[in-house]
Amino acid sequence: MSSIVGFVSRVRTAFNPLEAKPLPNSEPVKFGVLGAAAIAPEALLAPAKRHPEAVVHAVAARDKERAEAFAQKHGITKAYGSYQELIDDPEIDAIYNPLPNGLHYEWTMKALAAGKHVLLEKPAANTAEETRKMFELAESKGLVLLEAVHYRFHPASHRVKAIIESDELGPVLSTTTSLTLPAGYFKPNDIRFDYSLGGGALMDMGSYTISTMRYFTGAKPTEILSVKQDLSNPQVDRRTVAKFALPGPITSTAICDLGVPWKFGLIPSMPDFNATIKCEKGDIQFTNYLLPSVYHSITVTTGSKSRVEKAYTFPDLGEPWWSTYRYQLEAFVNKVKGRPTHAWVTKEDSIENMEIIESVYAKTGLGSRPKSEYVPPSSV
Numbered sequence: 001m002s003s004i005v006g007f008v009s010r011v012r013t014a015f016n017p018l019e020a021k022p023l024p025n026s027e028p029v030k031f032g033v034l035g036a037a038a039i040a041p042e043a044l045l046a047p048a049k050r051h052p053e054a055v056v057h058a059v060a061a062r063d064k065e066r067a068e069a070f071a072q073k074h075g076i077t078k079a080y081g082s083y084q085e086l087i088d089d090p091e092i093d094a095i096y097n098p099l100p101n102g103l104h105y106e107w108t109m110k111a112l113a114a115g116k117h118v119l120l121e122k123p124a125a126n127t128a129e130e131t132r133k134m135f136e137l138a139e140s141k142g143l144v145l146l147e148a149v150h151y152r153f154h155p156a157s158h159r160v161k162a163i164i165e166s167d168e169l170g171p172v173l174s175t176t177t178s179l180t181l182p183a184g185y186f187k188p189n190d191i192r193f194d195y196s197l198g199g200g201a202l203m204d205m206g207s208y209t210i211s212t213m214r215y216f217t218g219a220k221p222t223e224i225l226s227v228k229q230d231l232s233n234p235q236v237d238r239r240t241v242a243k244f245a246l247p248g249p250i251t252s253t254a255i256c257d258l259g260v261p262w263k264f265g266l267i268p269s270m271p272d273f274n275a276t277i278k279c280e281k282g283d284i285q286f287t288n289y290l291l292p293s294v295y296h297s298i299t300v301t302t303g304s305k306s307r308v309e310k311a312y313t314f315p316d317l318g319e320p321w322w323s324t325y326r327y328q329l330e331a332f333v334n335k336v337k338g339r340p341t342h343a344w345v346t347k348e349d350s351i352e353n354m355e356i357i358e359s360v361y362a363k364t365g366l367g368s369r370p371k372s373e374y375v376p377p378s379s380v
């Protein structure tokens with residue numbers, strides 16, 4: 001019963017934003033958003049309204065009218081008809097980059113070159129080399145760059161990691177991390193199915209399934225044991241199932257699918273956003289690891305005993321309705337302000353994730369998504 005009340009309360013709060021009052025003695029971090037992207041309201045606009053030190057100041061779209069309509073709808077002060085104009089706005093401190101994957105590198109490099117911090121959507125870029133270059137530029141300019149791997153900032157993921165590290169269940173033997181959605185969820189013309197824009201299930205959902213495998217095992221694969229891909233067009237995987245060997249006895253399976261065919265062509269499959277971690281003395285079933293603020297459960301089983309845990313807040317941070325994105329924004333703003341953060345995704349972490357994605361694509365012969373043609377000026 002209490003979990004239903006909690007669910008209703010969290011969802012109600014999600015649709016009725018509690019606006020935070022600005023802090024009197026602190027300048028807010030002013031964000032500019034590149035593109036009127038579908039994910040921007042959930043991943044930045046709503047969390048910023050609930051953060052006392054974050055403001056979304058401007059949005060840019062390729063078409064100025066689209067930017068203006070988006071700005072009006074979301075109460076954003078400025079709208080630009082080009083991404084560069086927004087980046088050049090001296091009032092903006094940080095850029096949120098939710099462009100298609102294949103444009104992450106170019107526009108992050110341009111934003112960093114202009115002296116802006118960047119909150120960058122996942123996956124960081126099309127290649128590990130581009131990811132490295134972005135982080136090197138950020139470091140050389142003393143700027144914050146974060147790949148928005150939002151689940152890493154939520155207390156539920158931390159709780160699962162803490163159980164694994166507590167040794168209650170002994171060493172990890174295997175993991176299965178899944179992210180699947182039914183066919184029809186994404187339209188055929190979605191950016192996720194466009195090779196030239198960095199599309200593919202492994203780039204999209206797969207960036208999380210690889211990331212959670214690495215996070216929960218604390219290890220990097222030593223070998224790709226097998227990969228099976230179903231394609232939506234000759235260069236783009238709709239589904240990828242990859243099996244990995246990790247150090248010691250660990251094996252991991254990462255499953256992602258942008259459109260599971262309906263059963264008998266009639267019944268859509270349920271989304272699968274679950275992680276299973278099998279350990280020597282028991283296992284953990286983490287339900288809905290991607291959007292745990294809506295609902296999640298952490299079921300720990302040893303022998304015939306099992307218990308269910310939930311973690312919506314940290315002891316000293318958060319509210320039950322804080323989404324993964326709100327927790328992520330908390331860390332980003334703290335980092336920009338030079339304060340400690342409760343969690344972070346490092347340069348090395350982002351590069352390693354991209355290396356694994358590329359190595360899976362190499363194994364099947366599909367190959368990495370196209371390298372950006374953008375060449376930064378030599379002065380950068």
Ligand SMILES: NC(=O)C1=CN([C@@H]2O[C@H](COP(=O)(O)OP(=O)(O)OC[C@H]3O[C@@H](n4cnc5c(N)ncnc54)[C@H](OP(=O)(O)O)[C@@H]3O)[C@@H](O)[C@H]2O)C=CC1
Nearest residue numbers: 035036037038039060061062098099100101121122123191
């Ligand atoms: N953190 C998370 O939970 C999620 C992250 N993502 C990530 O965010 C990014 C965007 O995803 P999503 O919001 O779903 O995508 P959308 O298609 O809604 O948005 C992409 C934006 O990119 C701009 N754009 C620029 N060039 C192109 C082009 N050639 N073709 C298409 N769009 C272009 C468009 O901006 P304009 O307005 O200028 O036309 C559009 O608003 C991806 O990297 C994805 O992986 C996505 C969903 C969830």
Ligand SMILES: O=C1OC[C@@H](O)[C@H](O)[C@H]1O
Nearest residue numbers: 122181192204205208290
């Ligand atoms: O990042 C994401 O998270 C949620 C998914 O629906 C989406 O495909 C992906 O881009």
